Amino acid sequence: MPHESQPQHPDALDAEAVRTWSSLALAALGRAREDIDAINVYPVADADTGTNLYLTAESADRGLAEAFPEVTDGTGRTSLAEAVRAWAHGALVGARGNSGTILAQLLRGVADVLGDERAERAGPAGPAERGQQAGQGPGGLLARALTRAAEEAYAAVAHPVEGTMLTVAGAAARAGEAAGAAAGTAAEVARAAYDGARAALAETPGQLAALGRAGVVDAGGCGLVVVFGALWQALSGQEAAAEPVRGRAVPVPQSPDPCAQEEDGPAYEVIYLLEASEGAVAELRERLDGLGDSLVVVGGDGLWNVHVHVDDPGAAVEAGVVAGRPYRIRITHFGDERRRARGERAQRAVVAVVPGEGLAGLCGEAGATTVLVRPGEPPAVAELLDAVRRAHAREVVLLPGGAELRAVAAAAAEQARAEGVRVAVIPTRSAVQGLAALAVHDPEGSFDEDVVAMTAAAGATRYGELAVAERQSFTSAGICQAGDVLGLIDGDVAVIGSGLAETAEAVLDRMLGSGGELVTLVLGPDVPDVVAERLEAYVQQGHLAVDTVTYRGGRYSAPLLVGVE
Incomplete structure (x- = not known):
């Protein structure tokens, strides 16, 4: 209340x-x-x-x-x-x-x-105290606070x-x-x-x-x-004016469309919270200033809120990764926002849950509204619902990106439907399946046909992942020790190895054994480029007709994600 x-x-x-x-x-x-x-x-x-x-x-x-x-x-x-x-x-x-x-x-x-x-200690002052020293007491304190506020905002x-x-x-x-x-x-x-x-x-x-x-x-x-x-x-205790001043100070021609604007600025708005030092933030400001405009970085004491308009959202997020630890990343395409400004809803949009800033930027460039998920911190229903609302569309395709998120995605979809949005949840179990679905997304086609095509593309993509074992454990491929590299295929451990590249090659052999036309590799933040080059060459040598694409997943992504279509 x-x-x-x-x-x-x-x-x-x-x-x-x-x-x-x-x-x-x-x-x-x-x-x-x-x-x-x-x-x-x-x-x-x-x-x-x-x-x-x-x-x-x-x-x-x-x-x-x-x-x-x-x-x-x-x-x-x-x-x-x-x-x-x-x-x-x-x-x-x-x-x-x-x-x-x-x-x-x-x-x-x-x-x-x-x-x-x-x-x-600057409590209410009596008439005598107020007259003794101008600028002291609560009145002077509030004046100084408003001055500091304006200075820091500038x-x-x-x-x-x-x-x-x-x-x-x-x-x-x-x-x-x-x-x-x-x-x-x-x-x-x-x-x-x-x-x-x-x-x-x-x-x-x-x-x-x-x-x-x-x-x-x-x-x-x-x-x-x-x-x-x-x-x-x-x-x-007195009422302020019912409405703020809205008149014009000088005669100007009234536009029939007050929201008309040249659409030649950056295409994306990127916002994130950032844990970083002041020195790192100073360097971040310089880097972001060269990427776009409307740059505002606020905060202090190790926590900052970063806002910028750019054409390359992935670069803006990666700049945050260099500076410190970005999270609560929001990437919004202004095409959707401008439609909303004209009172319009997009007919269809895609919301994708992704496990790394690089993937968030990649999906954002493809027009999707993204939700970044970090290990051990699955998004809440409210966060997915907020993303659906931000997409501002009559129809939304939701890509949860993991089997464990299906219930959350379903609950968010149900709430969105109650608000009049048509939502379909495609049961993607990995980010690479989401990329495959996004690649065939057709916003101009019918909703049902689009959902069927995206679901088929996701389902036809086998997915693998490499992880490092934290402790000794029994797996479907045998007993692993702490530090072993685990190769998972469709969610189950299929290979236990000692090296990342060798284990990845074994995973690729198994995944390509039943055929494939395209291999997608998503590298984690600590995996060197030489590993990607080795795997690309390995696929080409053994499967001449198979193409390979490689992306950087960014912070929070697994050491390696593999998709085979």
Whole structure:
């Protein structure tokens, strides 16, 4: 249940105020999300800015509630520092899109100041104290927090552009600073920031050509005005404006299609969480900046949220692998997003569960929405359902990629069907079967025929895998010792060997014994290229009519996956 706004002391800046701000911001973004989506034209007209801001705020609110449940029921005495850090962390791990990523960094900036334990001692000041020293007390503290937030948001964006939510954040910070310098209360600083944000939002069409052509204000800035309105309401108990400012500052021709945009930018949006050092992230920024645009990297203390628009999603993910440990990888094709911006659904889409970043990039390039799975961490129903929704299609083909994921995929499909999406689950038992199915996918044909063809292609692909035994064990091929290389065919151990290449050759012999036209090799992160070259030559020598293709699976993939079609 949303937390109801209660009148606050005008200078109260505590955990209860953070709780109230979070709840009010979430509720207000929920009311405004469709309107904000409708005016989203920059940097990509994908009609999802309001939704991304809402989902980011929802994750932030959930992080606050889960970390400190006493904050949500009003019975505890959680510190301001604990509350605001939990709130900012929730936003970081759940940030969506360009706008949500920037919002997460704004909240981190607020947390950097309010999360200082010394902030706890800046309690409500009386009239005498407020008049003694301008800029001190909760009002001055909030002003400094808003300034830090704007500074960190600008720093997180590789190439800041004026006329965006960064401009709105900067204007709010300057207005808050002025109020804080005049010994304003926290509520007065919040009101000044809100008014400054609204005024700056009204000016954005004159600062950014794409907004001027469409006759709209910046969507991200519009959402930020909502957040500042919630801050003022939380501290004052007064209702903010029902809707953010949406008028134009200068006369501009009204486009019949406010989401019209040149479709010559990068084709994919890539987002992931990354565990890495600051030094590694600095190098990552440089590398990603050369791959695409709309680069935003937010976070700190070893955890980062990376957002970029690129034409080569695999390269963007591999850059994260070089920097550290990427996870929760999301790759979205803008073709689907632009259709959604025009109020359209794609007729059909594919959702593929894959065990490595390289495979995620490969499937993403083929147009699939991907879900990355790591060893021992199978995706939940909610994660697969989210991927189906992101695909934004009337019909979805779901490739679970493993027998153990069939139940989860079936449950996600059932929920999606209840939402009006036609979903078919193809029982792929390996990523290579998913690649085979994706290769014959025909989005222009009938749904039933497409599903039959993809199912047949997956079923006609024998799959093998090489793994390293962790301990002595009984297998269908005999007793293995720790460190032995196990060659699995169709899920059963068929070969026990001591070397990767030798065992792979034995597996290939058995798999090709019953014929085949194409061998697919997917190499794990630690397998050298020389092994792939050896296996390709081995297949060519023994089976002249068989072609071989090789891919890099990336981190989390098995040492070697083999498919024979």
